[in-house]
Amino acid sequence: MESTSASVPGAPDWEQIGEEICCPLCEYDLHMLTTPRCPECGYRFEWAELLDPARRIHPYLFEHHPEANLRSFRRTLLNGLRPRRFWTSLHPAQPSSARRLVLYWCVVALIYTVPIAAELTAGFVSTLGPLQANRAWVVAFYKTARGKDSFGAEVKRFGSIEAYLDYYWPMPNSPATLWKHLRYTRILAEMTSYLLFPLLYAWLTFLSLLLFGLSMRRARVRRVHVLRCVVYSTDVLVWTGLCVLLGAVISRLYLGTSVIEGWGLKGCLAFAVVMAVASIYRLYVAYRHYLRFDHPLATVLVSQVIVYLVGANLIAPQLL
Ligand SMILES: [Zn+2]
Structure with a gap:
Protein backbone atom coordinates (compact mmCIF):
# COMPACT_ATOMS: atom_id res chain seq x y z
CA MET A 1 0.00 0.00 0.00
CA GLU A 2 1.27 3.46 -0.88
CA SER A 3 1.47 6.36 1.55
CA THR A 4 -1.37 8.88 1.65
CA SER A 5 -1.79 12.31 0.23
CA ALA A 6 -0.55 15.26 2.22
CA SER A 7 3.21 14.70 1.98
CA VAL A 8 3.30 13.88 -1.77
CA PRO A 9 3.13 16.92 -4.11
CA GLY A 10 0.33 16.80 -6.73
CA ALA A 11 -1.47 13.90 -5.01
CA PRO A 12 -5.22 14.28 -4.37
CA ASP A 13 -6.46 15.19 -0.93
CA TRP A 14 -8.47 12.01 -0.35
CA GLU A 15 -10.10 13.44 2.77
CA GLN A 16 -11.95 15.92 0.51
CA ILE A 17 -13.01 13.45 -2.20
CA GLY A 18 -16.36 11.83 -1.53
CA GLU A 19 -16.89 9.87 -4.78
CA GLU A 20 -15.23 6.65 -5.81
CA ILE A 21 -12.27 7.18 -8.17
CA CYS A 22 -11.39 4.13 -10.24
CA CYS A 23 -8.78 3.31 -12.85
CA PRO A 24 -10.50 4.16 -16.17
CA LEU A 25 -8.97 1.14 -17.90
CA CYS A 26 -9.56 -1.66 -15.39
CA GLU A 27 -11.81 -0.09 -12.72
CA TYR A 28 -9.38 -0.77 -9.88
CA ASP A 29 -10.27 1.44 -6.90
CA LEU A 30 -7.55 4.12 -6.67
CA HIS A 31 -8.66 5.43 -3.27
CA MET A 32 -5.75 6.63 -1.11
CA LEU A 33 -3.15 6.21 -3.85
CA THR A 34 -0.64 9.01 -4.39
CA THR A 35 1.29 7.85 -7.45
CA PRO A 36 -0.66 8.40 -10.69
CA ARG A 37 -0.21 4.83 -11.89
CA CYS A 38 -2.69 1.98 -11.52
CA PRO A 39 -1.11 -0.85 -9.50
CA GLU A 40 -3.45 -3.36 -11.14
CA CYS A 41 -2.96 -2.74 -14.89
CA GLY A 42 -0.01 -0.34 -14.97
CA TYR A 43 -1.92 2.55 -16.62
CA ARG A 44 -0.23 5.94 -16.08
CA PHE A 45 -2.38 9.06 -15.86
CA GLU A 46 -2.59 12.57 -14.42
CA TRP A 47 -4.80 13.06 -11.37
CA ALA A 48 -6.60 16.00 -13.05
CA GLU A 49 -7.76 13.68 -15.88
CA LEU A 50 -9.65 11.56 -13.36
CA LEU A 51 -10.77 14.15 -10.85
CA ASP A 52 -12.00 16.99 -13.08
CA PRO A 53 -15.66 16.30 -14.04
CA ALA A 54 -15.45 18.93 -16.82
CA ARG A 55 -13.07 16.70 -18.74
CA ARG A 56 -15.45 13.74 -18.81
CA ILE A 57 -17.61 14.73 -21.80
CA HIS A 58 -15.76 14.89 -25.10
CA PRO A 59 -16.56 17.94 -27.27
CA TYR A 60 -17.61 16.02 -30.40
CA LEU A 61 -17.12 12.24 -29.97
CA PHE A 62 -19.87 10.06 -31.52
CA GLU A 63 -20.19 8.03 -28.30
CA HIS A 64 -20.98 11.16 -26.25
CA HIS A 65 -23.40 13.00 -28.53
CA PRO A 66 -26.47 10.93 -29.44
CA GLU A 67 -28.42 14.20 -29.66
CA ALA A 68 -26.40 15.17 -32.78
CA ASN A 69 -25.66 11.86 -34.51
CA LEU A 70 -24.83 13.24 -37.94
CA ARG A 71 -22.58 16.03 -36.73
CA SER A 72 -20.77 13.90 -34.13
CA PHE A 73 -20.23 11.15 -36.73
CA ARG A 74 -18.78 13.62 -39.24
CA ARG A 75 -16.54 15.31 -36.68
CA THR A 76 -15.29 12.01 -35.20
CA LEU A 77 -14.52 10.72 -38.70
CA LEU A 78 -12.73 13.90 -39.84
CA ASN A 79 -10.76 14.36 -36.63
CA GLY A 80 -9.66 10.73 -36.88
CA LEU A 81 -7.58 11.85 -39.88
CA ARG A 82 -5.22 13.43 -37.35
CA PRO A 83 -4.77 10.39 -35.10
CA ARG A 84 -2.32 11.96 -32.66
CA ARG A 85 -4.55 14.92 -31.94
CA PHE A 86 -7.62 12.67 -31.79
CA TRP A 87 -6.16 10.16 -29.33
CA THR A 88 -4.71 12.84 -27.06
CA SER A 89 -8.10 14.59 -26.94
CA LEU A 90 -9.77 11.37 -25.76
CA HIS A 91 -9.14 9.84 -22.38
CA PRO A 92 -10.19 6.49 -20.86
CA ALA A 93 -11.87 8.31 -17.96
CA GLN A 94 -14.39 9.74 -20.43
CA PRO A 95 -17.38 7.37 -20.45
CA SER A 96 -17.39 4.71 -23.15
CA SER A 97 -20.37 3.05 -24.79
CA ALA A 98 -20.01 -0.29 -26.58
CA ARG A 99 -23.47 0.18 -28.12
CA ARG A 100 -22.55 3.55 -29.69
CA LEU A 101 -19.21 2.14 -30.86
CA VAL A 102 -20.92 -0.76 -32.62
CA LEU A 103 -23.42 1.70 -34.15
CA TYR A 104 -20.53 3.86 -35.39
CA TRP A 105 -18.91 0.79 -36.95
CA CYS A 106 -22.21 -0.23 -38.60
CA VAL A 107 -22.53 3.18 -40.27
CA VAL A 108 -18.88 2.96 -41.41
CA ALA A 109 -19.51 -0.57 -42.75
CA LEU A 110 -22.64 0.58 -44.60
CA ILE A 111 -20.84 3.49 -46.30
CA TYR A 112 -18.15 1.00 -47.35
CA THR A 113 -20.42 -1.86 -48.38
CA VAL A 114 -22.90 -0.06 -50.66
CA PRO A 115 -20.45 1.11 -53.39
CA ILE A 116 -18.34 -2.07 -53.25
CA ALA A 117 -21.42 -4.33 -53.42
CA ALA A 118 -22.77 -2.25 -56.32
CA GLU A 119 -19.45 -2.64 -58.19
CA LEU A 120 -19.34 -6.40 -57.53
CA THR A 121 -22.94 -6.74 -58.72
CA ALA A 122 -22.12 -4.76 -61.87
CA GLY A 123 -19.12 -7.08 -62.39
CA PHE A 124 -21.40 -10.12 -61.99
CA VAL A 125 -24.01 -8.77 -64.42
CA SER A 126 -21.30 -8.03 -67.01
CA THR A 127 -20.33 -11.74 -67.06
CA LEU A 128 -23.86 -12.86 -68.03
CA GLY A 129 -23.84 -11.35 -71.55
CA PRO A 130 -20.69 -13.21 -72.72
CA LEU A 131 -21.97 -16.42 -71.13
CA GLN A 132 -25.26 -16.23 -73.02
CA ALA A 133 -23.42 -15.33 -76.25
CA ASN A 134 -21.15 -18.34 -75.76
CA ARG A 135 -24.12 -20.67 -75.30
CA ALA A 136 -25.87 -19.24 -78.37
CA TRP A 137 -22.69 -19.71 -80.42
CA VAL A 138 -22.42 -23.37 -79.37
CA VAL A 139 -26.07 -23.99 -80.31
CA ALA A 140 -25.55 -22.37 -83.72
CA PHE A 141 -22.33 -24.29 -84.31
CA TYR A 142 -23.96 -27.57 -83.28
CA LYS A 143 -26.50 -27.12 -86.08
CA THR A 144 -23.71 -27.20 -88.69
CA ALA A 145 -22.12 -30.40 -90.04
CA ARG A 146 -18.73 -29.54 -88.46
CA GLY A 147 -20.40 -28.92 -85.13
CA LYS A 148 -22.13 -32.30 -85.22
CA ASP A 149 -18.76 -33.91 -86.05
CA SER A 150 -16.97 -32.06 -83.23
CA PHE A 151 -19.22 -32.76 -80.28
CA GLY A 152 -22.23 -34.70 -81.55
CA ALA A 153 -21.19 -37.82 -79.64
CA GLU A 154 -20.83 -35.92 -76.40
CA VAL A 155 -24.20 -34.18 -76.79
CA LYS A 156 -25.72 -37.64 -77.30
CA ARG A 157 -24.11 -38.75 -74.05
CA PHE A 158 -25.76 -35.81 -72.20
CA GLY A 159 -29.11 -36.45 -73.91
CA SER A 160 -29.64 -32.93 -75.30
CA ILE A 161 -27.72 -29.81 -76.30
CA GLU A 162 -29.28 -27.98 -73.30
CA ALA A 163 -27.98 -30.60 -70.86
CA TYR A 164 -24.58 -30.38 -72.54
CA LEU A 165 -24.57 -26.54 -72.19
CA ASP A 166 -25.81 -26.69 -68.61
CA TYR A 167 -22.86 -28.90 -67.75
CA TYR A 168 -20.08 -26.88 -69.42
CA TRP A 169 -21.55 -23.34 -69.47
CA PRO A 170 -24.24 -23.36 -66.75
CA MET A 171 -26.35 -20.23 -66.18
CA PRO A 172 -25.97 -19.11 -62.55
CA ASN A 173 -29.63 -19.72 -61.70
CA SER A 174 -29.33 -22.21 -58.87
CA PRO A 175 -27.19 -22.00 -55.69
CA ALA A 176 -24.80 -24.66 -57.03
CA THR A 177 -24.29 -23.12 -60.48
CA LEU A 178 -24.12 -19.61 -58.98
CA TRP A 179 -21.31 -20.72 -56.66
CA LYS A 180 -19.47 -22.36 -59.58
CA HIS A 181 -19.90 -19.24 -61.74
CA LEU A 182 -18.69 -16.90 -58.97
CA ARG A 183 -15.59 -19.06 -58.48
CA TYR A 184 -14.87 -19.42 -62.19
CA THR A 185 -15.20 -15.67 -62.88
CA ARG A 186 -13.08 -14.81 -59.80
CA ILE A 187 -15.98 -12.76 -58.41
CA LEU A 188 -15.87 -14.92 -55.28
CA ALA A 189 -12.20 -13.97 -54.79
CA GLU A 190 -13.15 -10.30 -55.23
CA MET A 191 -16.05 -10.64 -52.77
CA THR A 192 -13.71 -12.16 -50.19
CA SER A 193 -10.93 -9.61 -50.77
CA TYR A 194 -13.04 -6.46 -51.11
CA LEU A 195 -16.01 -7.18 -48.88
CA LEU A 196 -15.65 -10.09 -46.46
CA PHE A 197 -12.10 -9.49 -45.21
CA PRO A 198 -12.35 -5.66 -44.89
CA LEU A 199 -15.63 -6.05 -42.95
CA LEU A 200 -14.15 -8.75 -40.71
CA TYR A 201 -10.92 -6.80 -40.30
CA ALA A 202 -11.99 -4.66 -37.30
CA TRP A 203 -13.37 -7.68 -35.44
CA LEU A 204 -10.38 -9.90 -36.18
CA THR A 205 -8.12 -7.10 -34.95
CA PHE A 206 -10.25 -6.68 -31.82
CA LEU A 207 -10.08 -10.42 -31.06
CA SER A 208 -6.35 -10.70 -31.68
CA LEU A 209 -5.64 -7.63 -29.50
CA LEU A 210 -7.72 -9.17 -26.71
CA LEU A 211 -5.86 -12.47 -27.10
CA PHE A 212 -2.54 -10.70 -27.14
CA GLY A 213 -3.52 -8.53 -24.15
CA LEU A 214 -3.97 -11.72 -22.14
CA SER A 215 -0.30 -12.49 -22.58
CA MET A 216 0.84 -8.98 -21.62
CA TYR A 232 -12.00 4.60 -34.41
CA SER A 233 -8.81 3.30 -36.08
CA THR A 234 -10.58 1.21 -38.72
CA ASP A 235 -13.04 3.88 -39.87
CA VAL A 236 -10.63 4.35 -42.83
CA LEU A 237 -13.12 2.05 -44.56
CA VAL A 238 -15.32 5.09 -45.16
CA TRP A 239 -12.61 6.76 -47.25
CA THR A 240 -12.03 3.56 -49.22
CA GLY A 241 -15.78 3.25 -49.88
CA LEU A 242 -16.01 6.88 -51.00
CA CYS A 243 -12.94 6.43 -53.27
CA VAL A 244 -14.57 3.42 -54.94
CA LEU A 245 -17.79 5.40 -55.38
CA LEU A 246 -15.90 8.32 -56.95
CA GLY A 247 -13.87 5.92 -59.14
CA ALA A 248 -17.08 4.18 -60.26
CA VAL A 249 -18.76 7.46 -61.20
CA ILE A 250 -15.69 8.73 -63.10
CA SER A 251 -15.09 5.46 -64.93
CA ARG A 252 -18.77 5.15 -65.92
CA LEU A 253 -18.85 8.73 -67.17
CA TYR A 254 -15.57 8.68 -69.08
CA LEU A 255 -14.54 5.06 -69.67
CA GLY A 256 -17.81 3.15 -69.67
CA THR A 257 -16.45 0.30 -67.52
CA SER A 258 -16.72 -0.69 -63.90
CA VAL A 259 -13.87 -0.03 -61.50
CA ILE A 260 -13.25 -3.38 -59.85
CA GLU A 261 -13.38 -5.37 -63.08
CA GLY A 262 -9.92 -4.17 -64.11
CA TRP A 263 -8.34 -4.21 -60.64
CA GLY A 264 -7.79 -7.93 -60.23
CA LEU A 265 -4.93 -9.04 -58.05
CA LYS A 266 -2.97 -5.79 -58.19
CA GLY A 267 -5.91 -3.86 -56.80
CA CYS A 268 -6.38 -6.44 -54.08
CA LEU A 269 -2.73 -6.18 -53.06
CA ALA A 270 -2.66 -2.36 -53.18
CA PHE A 271 -5.84 -2.26 -51.12
CA ALA A 272 -4.41 -4.58 -48.47
CA VAL A 273 -1.22 -2.50 -48.22
CA VAL A 274 -3.01 0.86 -47.88
CA MET A 275 -5.45 -0.63 -45.41
CA ALA A 276 -2.67 -2.20 -43.36
CA VAL A 277 -0.50 0.93 -43.20
CA ALA A 278 -3.35 3.31 -42.31
CA SER A 279 -4.89 1.04 -39.69
CA ILE A 280 -1.62 -0.02 -38.10
CA TYR A 281 -0.48 3.59 -37.73
CA ARG A 282 -3.79 4.69 -36.23
CA LEU A 283 -3.91 1.73 -33.84
CA TYR A 284 -0.32 2.40 -32.83
CA VAL A 285 -1.17 6.02 -31.98
CA ALA A 286 -4.21 4.83 -30.00
CA TYR A 287 -2.17 2.28 -28.05
CA ARG A 288 0.54 4.81 -27.37
CA HIS A 289 -1.47 7.89 -26.39
CA TYR A 290 -4.79 6.44 -25.24
CA LEU A 291 -4.04 3.08 -23.60
CA ARG A 292 -0.44 4.18 -22.92
CA PHE A 293 1.04 0.74 -23.47
CA ASP A 294 4.77 0.27 -23.01
CA HIS A 295 5.33 -1.34 -26.42
CA PRO A 296 2.50 0.01 -28.58
CA LEU A 297 4.04 -0.71 -32.00
CA ALA A 298 5.04 -4.30 -31.16
CA THR A 299 1.59 -4.99 -29.68
CA VAL A 300 -0.21 -3.72 -32.78
CA LEU A 301 2.16 -5.45 -35.23
CA VAL A 302 1.79 -8.85 -33.57
CA SER A 303 -2.01 -8.53 -33.63
CA GLN A 304 -1.85 -7.67 -37.34
CA VAL A 305 0.24 -10.73 -38.17
CA ILE A 306 -2.58 -12.88 -36.79
CA VAL A 307 -5.26 -10.87 -38.66
CA TYR A 308 -3.48 -11.03 -42.03
CA LEU A 309 -2.80 -14.74 -41.66
CA VAL A 310 -6.53 -15.28 -41.21
CA GLY A 311 -7.15 -12.97 -44.21
CA ALA A 312 -4.70 -14.91 -46.40
CA ASN A 313 -6.42 -18.16 -45.42
CA LEU A 314 -9.78 -16.72 -46.45
CA ILE A 315 -8.64 -15.28 -49.77
CA ALA A 316 -6.02 -17.78 -51.02
CA PRO A 317 -8.43 -20.72 -51.64
CA GLN A 318 -10.57 -18.47 -53.91
CA LEU A 319 -7.57 -17.68 -56.12
CA LEU A 320 -6.68 -21.29 -56.89
ZN1 LIG B 1 -5.91 -0.11 -14.02
Whole structure:
Protein backbone atom coordinates (compact mmCIF):
# COMPACT_ATOMS: atom_id res chain seq x y z
CA MET A 1 0.00 0.00 0.00
CA GLU A 2 1.27 3.46 -0.88
CA SER A 3 1.47 6.36 1.55
CA THR A 4 -1.37 8.88 1.65
CA SER A 5 -1.79 12.31 0.23
CA ALA A 6 -0.55 15.26 2.22
CA SER A 7 3.21 14.70 1.98
CA VAL A 8 3.30 13.88 -1.77
CA PRO A 9 3.13 16.92 -4.11
CA GLY A 10 0.33 16.80 -6.73
CA ALA A 11 -1.47 13.90 -5.01
CA PRO A 12 -5.22 14.28 -4.37
CA ASP A 13 -6.46 15.19 -0.93
CA TRP A 14 -8.47 12.01 -0.35
CA GLU A 15 -10.10 13.44 2.77
CA GLN A 16 -11.95 15.92 0.51
CA ILE A 17 -13.01 13.45 -2.20
CA GLY A 18 -16.36 11.83 -1.53
CA GLU A 19 -16.89 9.87 -4.78
CA GLU A 20 -15.23 6.65 -5.81
CA ILE A 21 -12.27 7.18 -8.17
CA CYS A 22 -11.39 4.13 -10.24
CA CYS A 23 -8.78 3.31 -12.85
CA PRO A 24 -10.50 4.16 -16.17
CA LEU A 25 -8.97 1.14 -17.90
CA CYS A 26 -9.56 -1.66 -15.39
CA GLU A 27 -11.81 -0.09 -12.72
CA TYR A 28 -9.38 -0.77 -9.88
CA ASP A 29 -10.27 1.44 -6.90
CA LEU A 30 -7.55 4.12 -6.67
CA HIS A 31 -8.66 5.43 -3.27
CA MET A 32 -5.75 6.63 -1.11
CA LEU A 33 -3.15 6.21 -3.85
CA THR A 34 -0.64 9.01 -4.39
CA THR A 35 1.29 7.85 -7.45
CA PRO A 36 -0.66 8.40 -10.69
CA ARG A 37 -0.21 4.83 -11.89
CA CYS A 38 -2.69 1.98 -11.52
CA PRO A 39 -1.11 -0.85 -9.50
CA GLU A 40 -3.45 -3.36 -11.14
CA CYS A 41 -2.96 -2.74 -14.89
CA GLY A 42 -0.01 -0.34 -14.97
CA TYR A 43 -1.92 2.55 -16.62
CA ARG A 44 -0.23 5.94 -16.08
CA PHE A 45 -2.38 9.06 -15.86
CA GLU A 46 -2.59 12.57 -14.42
CA TRP A 47 -4.80 13.06 -11.37
CA ALA A 48 -6.60 16.00 -13.05
CA GLU A 49 -7.76 13.68 -15.88
CA LEU A 50 -9.65 11.56 -13.36
CA LEU A 51 -10.77 14.15 -10.85
CA ASP A 52 -12.00 16.99 -13.08
CA PRO A 53 -15.66 16.30 -14.04
CA ALA A 54 -15.45 18.93 -16.82
CA ARG A 55 -13.07 16.70 -18.74
CA ARG A 56 -15.45 13.74 -18.81
CA ILE A 57 -17.61 14.73 -21.80
CA HIS A 58 -15.76 14.89 -25.10
CA PRO A 59 -16.56 17.94 -27.27
CA TYR A 60 -17.61 16.02 -30.40
CA LEU A 61 -17.12 12.24 -29.97
CA PHE A 62 -19.87 10.06 -31.52
CA GLU A 63 -20.19 8.03 -28.30
CA HIS A 64 -20.98 11.16 -26.25
CA HIS A 65 -23.40 13.00 -28.53
CA PRO A 66 -26.47 10.93 -29.44
CA GLU A 67 -28.42 14.20 -29.66
CA ALA A 68 -26.40 15.17 -32.78
CA ASN A 69 -25.66 11.86 -34.51
CA LEU A 70 -24.83 13.24 -37.94
CA ARG A 71 -22.58 16.03 -36.73
CA SER A 72 -20.77 13.90 -34.13
CA PHE A 73 -20.23 11.15 -36.73
CA ARG A 74 -18.78 13.62 -39.24
CA ARG A 75 -16.54 15.31 -36.68
CA THR A 76 -15.29 12.01 -35.20
CA LEU A 77 -14.52 10.72 -38.70
CA LEU A 78 -12.73 13.90 -39.84
CA ASN A 79 -10.76 14.36 -36.63
CA GLY A 80 -9.66 10.73 -36.88
CA LEU A 81 -7.58 11.85 -39.88
CA ARG A 82 -5.22 13.43 -37.35
CA PRO A 83 -4.77 10.39 -35.10
CA ARG A 84 -2.32 11.96 -32.66
CA ARG A 85 -4.55 14.92 -31.94
CA PHE A 86 -7.62 12.67 -31.79
CA TRP A 87 -6.16 10.16 -29.33
CA THR A 88 -4.71 12.84 -27.06
CA SER A 89 -8.10 14.59 -26.94
CA LEU A 90 -9.77 11.37 -25.76
CA HIS A 91 -9.14 9.84 -22.38
CA PRO A 92 -10.19 6.49 -20.86
CA ALA A 93 -11.87 8.31 -17.96
CA GLN A 94 -14.39 9.74 -20.43
CA PRO A 95 -17.38 7.37 -20.45
CA SER A 96 -17.39 4.71 -23.15
CA SER A 97 -20.37 3.05 -24.79
CA ALA A 98 -20.01 -0.29 -26.58
CA ARG A 99 -23.47 0.18 -28.12
CA ARG A 100 -22.55 3.55 -29.69
CA LEU A 101 -19.21 2.14 -30.86
CA VAL A 102 -20.92 -0.76 -32.62
CA LEU A 103 -23.42 1.70 -34.15
CA TYR A 104 -20.53 3.86 -35.39
CA TRP A 105 -18.91 0.79 -36.95
CA CYS A 106 -22.21 -0.23 -38.60
CA VAL A 107 -22.53 3.18 -40.27
CA VAL A 108 -18.88 2.96 -41.41
CA ALA A 109 -19.51 -0.57 -42.75
CA LEU A 110 -22.64 0.58 -44.60
CA ILE A 111 -20.84 3.49 -46.30
CA TYR A 112 -18.15 1.00 -47.35
CA THR A 113 -20.42 -1.86 -48.38
CA VAL A 114 -22.90 -0.06 -50.66
CA PRO A 115 -20.45 1.11 -53.39
CA ILE A 116 -18.34 -2.07 -53.25
CA ALA A 117 -21.42 -4.33 -53.42
CA ALA A 118 -22.77 -2.25 -56.32
CA GLU A 119 -19.45 -2.64 -58.19
CA LEU A 120 -19.34 -6.40 -57.53
CA THR A 121 -22.94 -6.74 -58.72
CA ALA A 122 -22.12 -4.76 -61.87
CA GLY A 123 -19.12 -7.08 -62.39
CA PHE A 124 -21.40 -10.12 -61.99
CA VAL A 125 -24.01 -8.77 -64.42
CA SER A 126 -21.30 -8.03 -67.01
CA THR A 127 -20.33 -11.74 -67.06
CA LEU A 128 -23.86 -12.86 -68.03
CA GLY A 129 -23.84 -11.35 -71.55
CA PRO A 130 -20.69 -13.21 -72.72
CA LEU A 131 -21.97 -16.42 -71.13
CA GLN A 132 -25.26 -16.23 -73.02
CA ALA A 133 -23.42 -15.33 -76.25
CA ASN A 134 -21.15 -18.34 -75.76
CA ARG A 135 -24.12 -20.67 -75.30
CA ALA A 136 -25.87 -19.24 -78.37
CA TRP A 137 -22.69 -19.71 -80.42
CA VAL A 138 -22.42 -23.37 -79.37
CA VAL A 139 -26.07 -23.99 -80.31
CA ALA A 140 -25.55 -22.37 -83.72
CA PHE A 141 -22.33 -24.29 -84.31
CA TYR A 142 -23.96 -27.57 -83.28
CA LYS A 143 -26.50 -27.12 -86.08
CA THR A 144 -23.71 -27.20 -88.69
CA ALA A 145 -22.12 -30.40 -90.04
CA ARG A 146 -18.73 -29.54 -88.46
CA GLY A 147 -20.40 -28.92 -85.13
CA LYS A 148 -22.13 -32.30 -85.22
CA ASP A 149 -18.76 -33.91 -86.05
CA SER A 150 -16.97 -32.06 -83.23
CA PHE A 151 -19.22 -32.76 -80.28
CA GLY A 152 -22.23 -34.70 -81.55
CA ALA A 153 -21.19 -37.82 -79.64
CA GLU A 154 -20.83 -35.92 -76.40
CA VAL A 155 -24.20 -34.18 -76.79
CA LYS A 156 -25.72 -37.64 -77.30
CA ARG A 157 -24.11 -38.75 -74.05
CA PHE A 158 -25.76 -35.81 -72.20
CA GLY A 159 -29.11 -36.45 -73.91
CA SER A 160 -29.64 -32.93 -75.30
CA ILE A 161 -27.72 -29.81 -76.30
CA GLU A 162 -29.28 -27.98 -73.30
CA ALA A 163 -27.98 -30.60 -70.86
CA TYR A 164 -24.58 -30.38 -72.54
CA LEU A 165 -24.57 -26.54 -72.19
CA ASP A 166 -25.81 -26.69 -68.61
CA TYR A 167 -22.86 -28.90 -67.75
CA TYR A 168 -20.08 -26.88 -69.42
CA TRP A 169 -21.55 -23.34 -69.47
CA PRO A 170 -24.24 -23.36 -66.75
CA MET A 171 -26.35 -20.23 -66.18
CA PRO A 172 -25.97 -19.11 -62.55
CA ASN A 173 -29.63 -19.72 -61.70
CA SER A 174 -29.33 -22.21 -58.87
CA PRO A 175 -27.19 -22.00 -55.69
CA ALA A 176 -24.80 -24.66 -57.03
CA THR A 177 -24.29 -23.12 -60.48
CA LEU A 178 -24.12 -19.61 -58.98
CA TRP A 179 -21.31 -20.72 -56.66
CA LYS A 180 -19.47 -22.36 -59.58
CA HIS A 181 -19.90 -19.24 -61.74
CA LEU A 182 -18.69 -16.90 -58.97
CA ARG A 183 -15.59 -19.06 -58.48
CA TYR A 184 -14.87 -19.42 -62.19
CA THR A 185 -15.20 -15.67 -62.88
CA ARG A 186 -13.08 -14.81 -59.80
CA ILE A 187 -15.98 -12.76 -58.41
CA LEU A 188 -15.87 -14.92 -55.28
CA ALA A 189 -12.20 -13.97 -54.79
CA GLU A 190 -13.15 -10.30 -55.23
CA MET A 191 -16.05 -10.64 -52.77
CA THR A 192 -13.71 -12.16 -50.19
CA SER A 193 -10.93 -9.61 -50.77
CA TYR A 194 -13.04 -6.46 -51.11
CA LEU A 195 -16.01 -7.18 -48.88
CA LEU A 196 -15.65 -10.09 -46.46
CA PHE A 197 -12.10 -9.49 -45.21
CA PRO A 198 -12.35 -5.66 -44.89
CA LEU A 199 -15.63 -6.05 -42.95
CA LEU A 200 -14.15 -8.75 -40.71
CA TYR A 201 -10.92 -6.80 -40.30
CA ALA A 202 -11.99 -4.66 -37.30
CA TRP A 203 -13.37 -7.68 -35.44
CA LEU A 204 -10.38 -9.90 -36.18
CA THR A 205 -8.12 -7.10 -34.95
CA PHE A 206 -10.25 -6.68 -31.82
CA LEU A 207 -10.08 -10.42 -31.06
CA SER A 208 -6.35 -10.70 -31.68
CA LEU A 209 -5.64 -7.63 -29.50
CA LEU A 210 -7.72 -9.17 -26.71
CA LEU A 211 -5.86 -12.47 -27.10
CA PHE A 212 -2.54 -10.70 -27.14
CA GLY A 213 -3.52 -8.53 -24.15
CA LEU A 214 -3.97 -11.72 -22.14
CA SER A 215 -0.30 -12.49 -22.58
CA MET A 216 0.84 -8.98 -21.62
CA ARG A 217 -0.28 -8.53 -18.03
CA ARG A 218 -2.72 -5.92 -19.39
CA ALA A 219 -5.54 -8.48 -19.50
CA ARG A 220 -7.50 -6.51 -16.92
CA VAL A 221 -8.01 -3.60 -19.33
CA ARG A 222 -11.74 -3.40 -20.01
CA ARG A 223 -12.63 -4.70 -23.47
CA VAL A 224 -14.57 -1.55 -24.39
CA HIS A 225 -11.30 0.45 -24.43
CA VAL A 226 -9.75 -1.96 -26.94
CA LEU A 227 -12.99 -1.79 -28.95
CA ARG A 228 -12.77 2.02 -28.89
CA CYS A 229 -9.21 1.91 -30.28
CA VAL A 230 -10.15 -0.57 -33.00
CA VAL A 231 -13.42 1.08 -34.12
CA TYR A 232 -12.00 4.60 -34.41
CA SER A 233 -8.81 3.30 -36.08
CA THR A 234 -10.58 1.21 -38.72
CA ASP A 235 -13.04 3.88 -39.87
CA VAL A 236 -10.63 4.35 -42.83
CA LEU A 237 -13.12 2.05 -44.56
CA VAL A 238 -15.32 5.09 -45.16
CA TRP A 239 -12.61 6.76 -47.25
CA THR A 240 -12.03 3.56 -49.22
CA GLY A 241 -15.78 3.25 -49.88
CA LEU A 242 -16.01 6.88 -51.00
CA CYS A 243 -12.94 6.43 -53.27
CA VAL A 244 -14.57 3.42 -54.94
CA LEU A 245 -17.79 5.40 -55.38
CA LEU A 246 -15.90 8.32 -56.95
CA GLY A 247 -13.87 5.92 -59.14
CA ALA A 248 -17.08 4.18 -60.26
CA VAL A 249 -18.76 7.46 -61.20
CA ILE A 250 -15.69 8.73 -63.10
CA SER A 251 -15.09 5.46 -64.93
CA ARG A 252 -18.77 5.15 -65.92
CA LEU A 253 -18.85 8.73 -67.17
CA TYR A 254 -15.57 8.68 -69.08
CA LEU A 255 -14.54 5.06 -69.67
CA GLY A 256 -17.81 3.15 -69.67
CA THR A 257 -16.45 0.30 -67.52
CA SER A 258 -16.72 -0.69 -63.90
CA VAL A 259 -13.87 -0.03 -61.50
CA ILE A 260 -13.25 -3.38 -59.85
CA GLU A 261 -13.38 -5.37 -63.08
CA GLY A 262 -9.92 -4.17 -64.11
CA TRP A 263 -8.34 -4.21 -60.64
CA GLY A 264 -7.79 -7.93 -60.23
CA LEU A 265 -4.93 -9.04 -58.05
CA LYS A 266 -2.97 -5.79 -58.19
CA GLY A 267 -5.91 -3.86 -56.80
CA CYS A 268 -6.38 -6.44 -54.08
CA LEU A 269 -2.73 -6.18 -53.06
CA ALA A 270 -2.66 -2.36 -53.18
CA PHE A 271 -5.84 -2.26 -51.12
CA ALA A 272 -4.41 -4.58 -48.47
CA VAL A 273 -1.22 -2.50 -48.22
CA VAL A 274 -3.01 0.86 -47.88
CA MET A 275 -5.45 -0.63 -45.41
CA ALA A 276 -2.67 -2.20 -43.36
CA VAL A 277 -0.50 0.93 -43.20
CA ALA A 278 -3.35 3.31 -42.31
CA SER A 279 -4.89 1.04 -39.69
CA ILE A 280 -1.62 -0.02 -38.10
CA TYR A 281 -0.48 3.59 -37.73
CA ARG A 282 -3.79 4.69 -36.23
CA LEU A 283 -3.91 1.73 -33.84
CA TYR A 284 -0.32 2.40 -32.83
CA VAL A 285 -1.17 6.02 -31.98
CA ALA A 286 -4.21 4.83 -30.00
CA TYR A 287 -2.17 2.28 -28.05
CA ARG A 288 0.54 4.81 -27.37
CA HIS A 289 -1.47 7.89 -26.39
CA TYR A 290 -4.79 6.44 -25.24
CA LEU A 291 -4.04 3.08 -23.60
CA ARG A 292 -0.44 4.18 -22.92
CA PHE A 293 1.04 0.74 -23.47
CA ASP A 294 4.77 0.27 -23.01
CA HIS A 295 5.33 -1.34 -26.42
CA PRO A 296 2.50 0.01 -28.58
CA LEU A 297 4.04 -0.71 -32.00
CA ALA A 298 5.04 -4.30 -31.16
CA THR A 299 1.59 -4.99 -29.68
CA VAL A 300 -0.21 -3.72 -32.78
CA LEU A 301 2.16 -5.45 -35.23
CA VAL A 302 1.79 -8.85 -33.57
CA SER A 303 -2.01 -8.53 -33.63
CA GLN A 304 -1.85 -7.67 -37.34
CA VAL A 305 0.24 -10.73 -38.17
CA ILE A 306 -2.58 -12.88 -36.79
CA VAL A 307 -5.26 -10.87 -38.66
CA TYR A 308 -3.48 -11.03 -42.03
CA LEU A 309 -2.80 -14.74 -41.66
CA VAL A 310 -6.53 -15.28 -41.21
CA GLY A 311 -7.15 -12.97 -44.21
CA ALA A 312 -4.70 -14.91 -46.40
CA ASN A 313 -6.42 -18.16 -45.42
CA LEU A 314 -9.78 -16.72 -46.45
CA ILE A 315 -8.64 -15.28 -49.77
CA ALA A 316 -6.02 -17.78 -51.02
CA PRO A 317 -8.43 -20.72 -51.64
CA GLN A 318 -10.57 -18.47 -53.91
CA LEU A 319 -7.57 -17.68 -56.12
CA LEU A 320 -6.68 -21.29 -56.89
ZN1 LIG B 1 -5.91 -0.11 -14.02
